[in-house]
Amino acid sequence: MDRVKQIVADIKNGIPKPVYFLMGDEPYYIDKISQYVADHVLTEDEKGFNQMVLYGRDTSVDEVVANAKRFPMMSQYQVVIVKEAQHLSRTIENFITYVDNPQPTTILVICYKYKKLDKRKKLYKAIQKSGELFESKKLYENQVSEWIRRTLSGKKYKIAPKAAMLLVEFLGADLSKIANELDKLAIVVPPEKEITPDLIEKHIGISKDFNNFELKKAIGERNVGKATRIINYFSQNPKDNPFVVTITLLNTFFTQLLQYHGLKDHSPGNVAKVLGVNPYFVNEFTVAAKNYPMKRVSAVISSLRQLDLKGKGVGASNVQQASLLKELLIEII
Known part of the structure; x- marks a missing residue:
């Protein structure tokens, strides 16, 4: 979570990396980082000509690289986001030539969900050198309660330990589902108020007595x-x-x-x-x-x-x- 905050802070402060390779078993943070890039690097006027979203199932490494090498139009940067890049796993190492010499005016975001690069291969080492390599690891269920507490704390909320455990039991370790439920609670529960099992039962529908x-x-x-x-x-x-x-x-x-x-x-x-x-x-x-x-x-x-x-x-x-x-x-x- 701290690493995610640092990545976001660097982008916010105008020092983005040319390549973001987001990989791992937990899609929540991969989606969060790629969405932040999509929402905040370019203005709405700049996005029309300079922001592109490609999907791994429908594209190739060569096509991604060709788009990444383009120059931006009336903008400091262009953004190329590759979603579902895990479908390019057989040819993923072909990105090495681009990563070794990335276009400085392009921000390339590769979302490689549920897979990881081989640390022994050249691409892994090249991205570490010239870009941002982020691995989003799946949390164990005994870690999710603390994640809920920290997430809510950042929004000025507190949560009772039992209430957090109810969410974990009902939703498992799926951070995206949990985040959606927390967003719903934030709409109806005022900040500074502790989220209790009663509130969980009332607004999410999880029984506080029969679980x-x-x-x-x-x-x-x-x-x-x-x-x-x-x-x-x-x-x-x-x-x-x-x-x-x-x-x-x-x-x-x-x-x-x-x-x-x-x-x-x-x-x-x-x-x-x-x-x-x-x-x-x-x-x-x-x-x-x-x-x-x-x-x-x-x-x-x-x-x-x-x-x-x-x-x-x-x-x-x-x-x-x-x-x-x-x-x-x-x-x-």
Whole structure:
């Protein structure tokens, strides 16, 4: 995120690079940078003659280079943006001749989503020397909550840890989807106000009471009544609460709980650091550790793996989600 800010700042300050090669598994930042170039380098009057968007599926490296070598008309720069450049992967190394000697009045942006250049090849090294090589890495789900917090902080908002986790559960690690939902919240929630689970439920439609994180907490507390109510809700709404998501989250929780048992230092700061969780959730492990000794945790993990296989049709077929959820609760509690 800091690297993105620096790239944007350089463009804003009038010191753009001649080539931007944007690659990696997370399309969000690739789109953000290319869109910033498209919106801010040229004025609206200049864009008509000096800004071009090409698509990798419909063009070639030679055609891109031919356009990049043109001179701008009544403008300091021309902008050439190549979207979906991953479709040029077989010939991508042919950009080397242009990158070695780029047109100084052209800003060439290559959006190479879901792929990466080979670091051993000449093109990788050439772009590092004369342009900007940016790799947009996919965030792990345990990193997305912090990304949400930082993104909202930049917009003068705060978010409760549980609210951030609800977004992650509902939307996964797709930053583009999350950003869209955050933009919706920003329309209806005034700045400086904390975004809570209630606001998430009201404006996005994610239940603050019937979700996997509440199920995990109920199981950790051995609160059979609450866990049963949540499972019944999941059974009635299977499309919104897929079994694979539930069992994956619970497997992660009990694996972390096993790690917790193995720690000598159970201070909140150390637990949060070792388990990779927000300090807000450390108490859940403290409570669960009292209810599930290490030997029991190992047995639960084994049961979860067997249920995961059954849910995927291994050793069983056409098992209803409601039956799997009930069996899950019985096996754990």
